Amino acid sequence: xxxxxxxxxxxxxxxxxxxxxxxxxxxxxxxxxxxxxxxxxxxxxxxxxxxxxxxxxxxxxxxxxxxxxxxxxxxxxxxxxxxxxxxxxxxxxxxxxxxxxxxxxxxxxxxxxxxxxxxxxxxxxxxxxxxxxxxxxxxxxxxxxxxxxxxxxxxxxxxxxxxxxxxxxxxxxxxxxxxxxxxxxxxxxxxxxxxxxxxxxxxxx
Amino acid sequence: xxxxxxxxxxxxxxxxxxxxxxxxxxxxxxxxxxxxxxxxxxxxxxxxxxxxxxxxxxxxxxxxxxxxxxxxxxxxxxxxxxxxxxxxxxxxxxxxxxxxxxxxxxxxxxxxxxxxxxxxxxxxxxxxxxxxxxxxxxxxxxxxxxxxxxxxxxxxxxxxxxxxxxxxxxxxxxxxxxxxxxxxxxxxxxxxxxxxxxxxxxxxx
DNA sequence: GTCTATATAGCGATAGAC
DNA sequence: GTCTATCGCTATATAGAC
Numbered sequence: 001x002x003x004x005x006x007x008x009x010x011x012x013x014x015x016x017x018x019x020x021x022x023x024x025x026x027x028x029x030x031x032x033x034x035x036x037x038x039x040x041x042x043x044x045x046x047x048x049x050x051x052x053x054x055x056x057x058x059x060x061x062x063x064x065x066x067x068x069x070x071x072x073x074x075x076x077x078x079x080x081x082x083x084x085x086x087x088x089x090x091x092x093x094x095x096x097x098x099x100x101x102x103x104x105x106x107x108x109x110x111x112x113x114x115x116x117x118x119x120x121x122x123x124x125x126x127x128x129x130x131x132x133x134x135x136x137x138x139x140x141x142x143x144x145x146x147x148x149x150x151x152x153x154x155x156x157x158x159x160x161x162x163x164x165x166x167x168x169x170x171x172x173x174x175x176x177x178x179x180x181x182x183x184x185x186x187x188x189x190x191x192x193x194x195x196x197x198x199x200x201x202x203x204x205x
Numbered sequence: 206x207x208x209x210x211x212x213x214x215x216x217x218x219x220x221x222x223x224x225x226x227x228x229x230x231x232x233x234x235x236x237x238x239x240x241x242x243x244x245x246x247x248x249x250x251x252x253x254x255x256x257x258x259x260x261x262x263x264x265x266x267x268x269x270x271x272x273x274x275x276x277x278x279x280x281x282x283x284x285x286x287x288x289x290x291x292x293x294x295x296x297x298x299x300x301x302x303x304x305x306x307x308x309x310x311x312x313x314x315x316x317x318x319x320x321x322x323x324x325x326x327x328x329x330x331x332x333x334x335x336x337x338x339x340x341x342x343x344x345x346x347x348x349x350x351x352x353x354x355x356x357x358x359x360x361x362x363x364x365x366x367x368x369x370x371x372x373x374x375x376x377x378x379x380x381x382x383x384x385x386x387x388x389x390x391x392x393x394x395x396x397x398x399x400x401x402x403x404x405x406x407x408x409x410x
Numbered sequence: 411g412t413c414t415a416t417a418t419a420g421c422g423a424t425a426g427a428c
Numbered sequence: 429g430t431c432t433a434t435c436g437c438t439a440t441a442t443a444g445a446c
Binding site: 033037038152154155156163165172173174175193194197199204 | 238243322357364
């Protein structure tokens with residue numbers, strides 16, 4: 001008698017999950033397009049094709065919408081890290097990840113949040129999925145950074161945390177969009193250019 | 206008979222200028238603290254100590270307030286460029302300027318604007334003082350960049366415009382505030398750290 | 411859970427007296 | 429030019445029917 005119920009529940013949950021996935025995709029795109037402050041909940045609802053009040057049944061606030069999008073992004077990052085070839089050197093692993101984040105940014109799929117909004121920060125830090133993902137990603141990148149420094153591939157005199165921040169910052173680097181606006185280079189050229197300035201620096205070698 | 210009038214006019218203009226300077230200082234600080242969207246005109250008026258309606262007698266919109274602050278920043282930048290020792294190499298001149306911008310940022314004096322807001326962009330581009338300052342600063346930095354590349358100090362294979370954007374981006378680099386929040390380094394150490402990653406890159410040399 | 415309709419509040423901008 | 433008071437709009441969030 002309880003052989004059917006799990007299926008019905010699972011189906012309902014699948015519908016719920018699909019709806020929430022659609023919401024998160026819309027939020028992700030709008031966050032990438034206009035940023036958190038300029039994104040309105042009405043736009044999100046319109047893009048998903050549901051009423052605004054329905055949105056609030058899924059997520060209790062605009063901040064939680066953004067946090068869910070960031071948690072989703074962390075999940076994507078974790079999945080990408082799993083695909084990075086083990087055979088690569090730690091340095092090349094890091095370069096691969098940074099290439100991926102810059103590709104997302106140039107493709108308009110990288111949500112951007114203001115680092116100054118305090119209520120948003122509180123919601124983010126209260127989101128377990130996001131925080132767990134962030135810690136996992138940071139740990140794995142941190143391991144590669146330390147390995148690359150031990151090999152002498154990355155400057156060992158730089159604090160590992162500074163290297164990590166520098167790599168994260170490439171995901172929201174305004175140089176990417178400025179170069180894209182100039183329309184002088186393809187996305188791939190822009191990525192290799194910024195990757196070069198990031199790892200090799202501006203100075204001649 | 207016209208020996209007094211100019212003085213009275215000049216005095217009035219001085220008062221006006223002083224008032225507008227106070228406004229711009231307030232806008233600059235609030236823009237650095239909270240960004241354009243989070244800054245409210247009421248806060249600006251309160252900080253200056255005048256009524257909001259009085260603000261609108263000086264500047265016709267919130268966007269114009271921000272543009273005036275950016276124009277003031279460009280004036281500061283031009284003044285700083287004048288103080289850079291001629292004896293320095295082009296590379297060291299650039300490093301000096303970037304150090305200065307990062308010091309402003311860490312000191313909470315670097316106004317930050319969203320690069321996506323279209324009406325703000327329009328107001329900025331319609332502000333002659335800002336645009337003229339930006340062009341002048343960019344020209345002078347561009348000259349130093351090309352000289353440094355000709356000397357082989359800066360990688361000649363990088364487009365000069367990409368180098369310019371990369372230097373500008375240090376003024377709003379989130380790595381600065383993240384390192385400051387970690388409270389592991391002094392402002393000077395942070396500046397030298399980011400300066401090193403910018404010019405020397407992450408890779409070991 | 412989804413909808414329509416509405417409450418509530420904050421903000422940019424203005425009216426009008428002085 | 430400065431003030432007080434207010435308009436008009438937009439945006440987050442909610443009430444209540446279905």
